[in-house]
Amino acid sequence: MKKIILFVLIFNLTQNYAQEKLIINTYNRTSTLLDGNWNYIVDPYENGYFNYRYEAFDTQENPSKNAYFLNSKPSNPSDLVEYDFDASETIQVPGDWNTQKENLFYYEGTVWYKKSFNYSKSKSTNRVFVYFGASNYESHVYLNGKKLGTHIGGFTPFNFEITDLLKTNDNFLVVKVDNKRKKEGVPTLNTDWWNYGGITRSVKLIETSSNFIQDYFIQLDPNNKNKIKGFVSLNGTEITNKKIQLSIPQLQINKEFLTDENGVIEFELTNKKIKYWSPENPFLYNVILNTEGEEIKDQIGFRSIKTEGKFILLNDKKIFLKGISIHEESPFRKGRAYSLEDAKQLLNWAKEMGCNYVRLAHYPHNEHMVRLADKMGVLVWEENPVYWTIQWDNEDTFKNAQNQLTTVINRDKNRASVIIWSMANETPSSNERNIFLNKLATKTRTLDPTRLISAALEQSSFKGSSTVKTIHDPFAEVVDILSFNQYIGWYAGLPEECEKIKWKIEINKPVIISEFGAGAKKGFYGEKTTRWTEDFQEYLYEETLKMIEQIDQLQGISPWILVDFRSPRRPLPKIQDGWNRKGLISDDGQKKKAFFVLQNYYNNKN
Ligand code: GCB
Incomplete structure (x- = not known):
């Protein structure tokens, strides 16, 4: 019993930080922006999150219709639903709420956002993620009434996989954003800048192949300026022994590697002709990564510091x-x-x-x-x-x-x-x-x-x-x-x-x-x-x-x-x-x- 309690405790403490691994370089991936007008509801008492006994709706098996993340509508004229996203005002995403709405200038608290959209995957085997550039400060994210997760921190990106929840028509993404300052927060209660709240950076849907390149680190070896070093890692269920091709055409580099049991390759490439990036000559190389079914490009400079x-x-x-x-x-x-x-x-x-x-x-x-x-x-x-x-x-x-x-x-x-x-x-x-x-x-x-x-x-x-x-x-x-x-x-x-x-x-x-x-x-x-x-x-x-x-x-x-x-x-x-x-x-x-x-x-x- 003690063990279970301990586990629950640890799990609760860590779950906010154990978010899904970040997808990097969202600039050069197949993506759809969800930016634009979103409906919003200002919720200073967090009525859309807690019932009148102050229990969070999203921890309940059958939450009441008043849970805002359900995006409920009355099912008949007698039905009681006390909110309506579609009849509520809209606000621009990305953007802070303070400078968009006069009555929210000094507001610190919860605002709910809702975006409806249709989506057709380009290939049935592909996977889809929703990616937020940033949202200040605590965000709870829900798609089609299901919780995807929570993110804490106002300036860092986060993503959730939505492949299995996504429909072709009438999806609704709901985000509870709370910018209340907290003593235990990072930053804490006191700063010398404005605590702008809201979904402050772009929101994107990112479509990937089933086993995709999630992450890579491609930089100069700090101990050898003639060496480019790093790793590439895959995400998926079949990521062992997969071919990854790394090419940097301007350096005539074109190499193939096989992933290990974790879906990772580590590499070192020696080249004596590297042109170094500097403020006077900010030279960026085209770097291309290929796996079966996917190509990712980036522009990377090499320099030592x-x-x-x-x-x-x-x-x-x-x-x-x-x-x-x-x-x-x-x-x-x-x-x-x-x-x-x-x-x-x-x-x-x-x-x-x-x-x-x-x-x-x-x-x-x-x-x-x-x-x-x-x-x-x-x-x-x-x-x-x-x-x-x-x-x-x-x-x-x-x-x-x-x-x-x-x-x-x-x-x-x-x-x-x-x-x-x-x-x-x-x-x-x-x-x-x-x-x-x-x-x-x-x-x-x-x-x-x-x-x-x-x-x-x-x-x-x-x-x-x-x-x-x-x-x-x-x-x-x-x-x-x-x-x-x-x-x-x-x-x-x-x-x-x-x-x-x-x-x-x-x-x-x-x-x-x-x-x-x-x-x-x-x-x-x-x-x-x-x-x-x-x-x-x-x-x-x-x-x-x-x-x-x-x-x-x-x-x-x-x-x-x-x-x-x-x-x-x-x-x-x-x-x-x-x-x-x-x-x-x-x-x-x-x-x-x-x-x-x-x-x-x-x-x-x-
Ligand atoms: C500082 C802080 C900065 C303030 C600045 C100031 O030392 O680092 O955040 O804005 O002083 O203007 O007092």
Whole structure:
């Protein structure tokens, strides 16, 4: 009995994270978008999920008609059904609800989504999956009245197989999306960004053959630049001893492999003619994988990234990361960004400023960003939403954080642009926190030995001095790149403070200043010591850039931030009005004076 209880307990704890394995590269697969108008019902009391005894309908054998996932209709005029998806309003998917519906601007809670569709498979033996790019924060997914599963985390993709539930006509997909912040969540209750709710990225149906290529990792061997290394894995019931053909025509590579008993091939291909991907020449190879019945294509760049003492080496050459931090906020619509056009505008601005690098803060951004960065030659830092104060001693919180990190690594591990996995941002050091982050770092290294690990840490005073700064954090010993945020001149004193500061960083690793900045309202000018003026922000950039030049190990910066972004922590009327104003570009796309200070610095920096 005890054993059964234990099993049930463990199962309950883990089931939210034991989701179906991710299908990667959904860009180049047979797919049908379910984007567009979906019906929605706002459900603050979760009436569609719980009965009046607060028991979840989806755990009951015969749930009442009022379970929203049943998409019920009265069967006769006397029948009592208290909701109707088809008569309810519609909302655009992808997209956050806050900026689409005025009455949902501040809403944090449950909204139900419903999409009806017909579908004919192209081959009767094929399989079909439903894939969500992201949905914030907890999603329960149902097809034709049956639960497919639950996903936790607002910024990572997930999929469920629907082959056996799918009909040719009148399918209905129902999703309960809940964006209530939770203490045990990742992120937790408090963040400096807007908690946009909803199905925020595209939803697709993906059709595959019965034994299909689910996953692959094709990158340069970190220890040998003449070797391409990795694996391909199949999903299906007949995956042993299957032929997989891997070809990279521009390198005259065309090889056949047989899968092992797990449906996996591991390979190493030596080639002395590999053209390396770099910001100056973002060369992508066409990579083609074939199995019986399926062909998958991708565009993959090959490059090496490592550190040596205080240097970062890209393809064995020293590189300084001229960066900028970016939130996933649309430059056009004012809301969560999701489209290729959003990504183009953000990365074009970064390029215009002279960047070769961006920090995608503080959570995984949509896949357009990294795919475009691959094409445009922009290096990328990707980050896990372990932000400020997480419940370090909560095992479930850890699993959640690890699951989100594992998923983004899984999604983006073939992108040459991505060079750094960031474990966390500004987390206070403690024993539990150190164990938590160490475990994340170890996991990351086993999943991906080809990239560097970092975290945005915080600076502190050197031996109690008010003018000498250092990094004093046990996690600094673990990371490959020592990154920290610092706001001298904004949260601590005025910009003139900068010239008094000395840095004493005793660890011989490359240093990146992952954040510095100051708030400025576009069009507000005045004394350079007057808060919120563009002049103050400009002055802070000038002084900070001089100050950090003294750091001998400095190998990159990503100031805070490219564009103003919404945050409920920023209410100051007429200045902030709900926006963090540290952008170098305003929320309506106008460049502030400091943009040009940074542009000038990058243009003159080797
Ligand atoms: C930080 C945080 C960032 C905030 C920023 C600020 O250190 O990492 O999320 O938005 O400061 O503006 O205070």
